[in-house]
Amino acid sequence: VAQSPVWRALSPDQGEQTLFEERHLRYISPLGKGNFGSVELCRYDPLGDNTGEMVAVKKLQPNKLSTLEDFKKEVKTLSVLDYEYIVKYKGVCYSTGRLSMSLVMEYLPYGSLINYLDSNRLHVNTWRLLLFASQICKGMEHLQTLRYVHRDLAARNILVASESLVKIADFGLTKIVPFDKEYYRVSQPGDSPIFWYAPESINESRFSHKSDVWSFGVVLHELFSYCDINSNPKRLCMREIGNNVQSQSISMYLANILKNNWRMPAPPNCPAKVYSLMKLCWAYDFEERPCFSGLGNQIEAIMQDERE
Numbered sequence: 396v397a398q399s400p401v402w403r404a405l406s407p408d409q410g411e412q413t414l415f416e417e418r419h420l421r422y423i424s425p426l427g428k429g430n431f432g433s434v435e436l437c438r439y440d441p442l443g444d445n446t447g448e449m450v451a452v453k454k455l456q457p458n459k460l461s462t463l464e465d466f467k468k469e470v471k472t473l474s475v476l477d478y479e480y481i482v483k484y485k486g487v488c489y490s491t492g493r494l495s496m497s498l499v500m501e502y503l504p505y506g507s508l509i510n511y512l513d514s515n516r517l518h519v520n521t522w523r524l525l526l527f528a529s530q531i532c533k534g535m536e537h538l539q540t541l542r543y544v545h546r547d548l549a550a551r552n553i554l555v556a557s558e559s560l561v562k563i564a565d566f567g568l569t570k571i572v573p574f575d576k577e578y579y580r581v582s583q584p585g586d587s588p589i590f591w592y593a594p595e596s597i598n599e600s601r602f603s604h605k606s607d608v609w610s611f612g613v614v615l616h617e618l619f620s621y622c623d624i625n626s627n628p629k630r631l632c633m634r635e636i637g638n639n640v641q642s643q644s645i646s647m648y649l650a651n652i653l654k655n656n657w658r659m660p661a662p663p664n665c666p667a668k669v670y671s672l673m674k675l676c677w678a679y680d681f682e683e684r685p686c687f688s689g690l691g692n693q694i695e696a697i698m699q700d701e702r703e
């Protein structure tokens with residue numbers, strides 16, 4: 396049999412890697428922007444006859460060198476996460492001269508939750524939204540067993556594999572919680588998605604599985620709002636803060652209203668039990684928030700009620 400054109404190479408720092416040859420990666424169209432890079436649809440077509448498979452390729456933005464290290468960490472993170480509710484790692488592609496590299500992943504045809512819910516809201520019922528929520532919960536539970544904190548859990552980073560399967564993606568901000576602490580503190584907050592952030596993340600740049608639970612509550616809100624642009628978290632929070640507040644003080648205002656117990660209102664037609672779950676995730680004190688396994692059980696219980 397001809398040598399497979401997808402090489403398996405053992406590189407010292409990243410364990411086994413599957414190498415895709417750049418010359419066989421045929422660009423097709425843009426798919427989106429993530430942390431540290433843009434994602435493109437490509438066909439990996441070594442035979443050159445359009446029979447090759449479609450893949451999603453995340454290219455590193457070449458300009459900021461510091462992110463090459465972060466990008467390698469993202470590749471490493473995804474390569475060890477092999478789980479049905481997490482987007483599948485396929486390998487890497489080094490550009491000529493190994494100046495830059497790309498991350499090759501499975502292509503999920505329906506795009507992000509935002510694309511999908513916005514254009515399919517009519518035939519996605521409550522039970523299906525709960526199914527997606529339980530899958531995200533299981534994915535986050537798996538992450539937690541490996542001591543990974545995602546730090547960017549949001550509907551834009553949840554991809555739809557089929558009408559009944561979603562997967563967590565974009566591990567560009569994912570960090571490992573050190574063995575001797577229950578949280579990870581970042582130095583520079585960067586351009587952070589603060590409207591998905593727990594109070595301790597806004598105030599102290601402190602991230603943990605419990606801050607991921609807060610973000611999960613925001614994803615629940617996005618799910619039951621069908622990712623409607625008018626009830627997107629940023630818009631709801633800015634309406635409460637006041638749209639004329641200067642950008643550098645928004646995080647202070649947001650921390651204040653959360654401290655004063657303001658929370659996003661229930662989405663239209665959202666079942667009361669689901670809104671109660673969101674409120675649990677948004678407990679100010681992170682120790683009062685549920686864990687992902689407990690959340691998963693509660694979601695499945697509500698699914699049973701919805702079934703009847």
Ligand SMILES: N#CCCn1cc(-c2nc(Nc3ccc(C4CCNCC4)cc3)nc3c2CCN3)cn1
Pocket residue numbers: 425426427428429430434451482500501502503504505506507510551552553554564565
């Ligand atoms: N996460 C994250 C943020 C970065 N990001 C990741 C992807 C991604 N998209 C897809 N698939 C995909 C994406 C969009 C469409 C359409 C939507 C309507 N408009 C036209 C395009 C279709 C299918 N599959 C993937 C990935 C990563 C792994 N597999 C896209 N952005």
